[in-house]
């Protein structure tokens with residue numbers, strides 16, 4: 769299951785009615801009651817904003833997990849180099865250096 773696609777499928781459209789007097793002002797087919805303004809009054813914008821916020825949090829969480837996994841792998845790599853006693857030679861040849869166990 770692609771969680772982001774599932775979340776996107778939860779988004780809703782603005783309320784539309786055959787009698788456009790009752791349609792949301794943001795419905796793409798328009799609305800007849802101009803006295804209602806131009807803002808969504810059917811709840812779709814509020815609902816979809818919450819879906820977007822959940823998706824944004826999920827993406828940030830995935831990025832954080834990816835960074836933690838990467839940092840953990842780099843620390844393990846650094847430890848392995850240290851155990852082999854070739855850390856200095858490898859860093860010298862590669863032009864990289866270790867700062868606090870991190871390759872930079």
Ligand SMILES: [Zn+2]
Pocket residue numbers: 781782783792793794795807808809810811812813
């Ligand atoms: Zn609406």
